Amino acid sequence: MTGPDPLAAPTGSGAPADPASIWRVATVVRVEMHLPSQYPLVVLQEVVPPQRQARIPVGLPEGTAIAYALSRRPTPRPLTHQLFSDVLDRHGVSVEAVRLTAVVEGNVVAELETSSRAGRHVVPCRPSDGFALALRRQPPVPIVVADWVLTELSGSQPG
Template identity: 40%
Template sequence: MTDESSTTENSSDEPIVVIEEHETFRVMNVVSVTYLLPDPHPEINLQEAEGLFRSLGVTVALADAQAIAMALEGRANPRPSTHELFVSTLQGLNVDVIAVRIIKQELGVYYAELDLMSPRGQVVIPCRLTDGLAIALRQIVPAPVLCAESVLQEHY
């Protein structure tokens, strides 16, 4: 989890985000997208890649579940989706997705960050968890999903 961050200016007047990490993160696998009737909301199922193999179920909107399911299956839309367009833009700008990090949960809402590496350096931007997953899974080599230990401990 990002406890502190600050923005400084470099010689080219571009902001550089400096991050101090104080949280332990666990690698998670996106194992499935489930939609069980009569429940109106699908769930994204994440599981710890090693260690205790703890799982995390995230209730999402139907459109978000579809986007993540398509990414898991390696399928693309006939016309680019917003996530596919964003991934193409990042690739065109030579920006790599390092990881998507789940940093906290408050009142049932998961907060995430997209960790990017550009030619100018590292950039961390806040994002919805579902958008981060859809983008991370669409990379040529899928970017890792990391979950803060504190988030997992809240569930176990």
């Protein structure tokens, strides 16, 4: 990957106070639906051992969009995140990383890091939008999670 280091300390509103925070690379492995719940769960898995998993509830439309992107299933017309990805491409904007930076009152805080000739920018986003966009980009966009966030979401101790 070229461009800024996605594991560098984030600069957005969700940045932790400690820039030496440990970041873990994760990937979306599946979208689960457990009835009678109306909310799908996006399952993230840490790429390296101990390969902790975290389940993040998302809205039904967002879960559907992520499932389509994960399965690389074509749609008759572009879904919203594909449209946004295409617009970014046409304007020369690269998506460098999706970061999960905090958990506030049970909600996961995320940010999207972009770069272009205009510079590097960090924009707050919902985790579901970050995942749906990251899965549609080529090359794939890394999803990085603050270690303490992954620990909290997975319910396990860091390795």
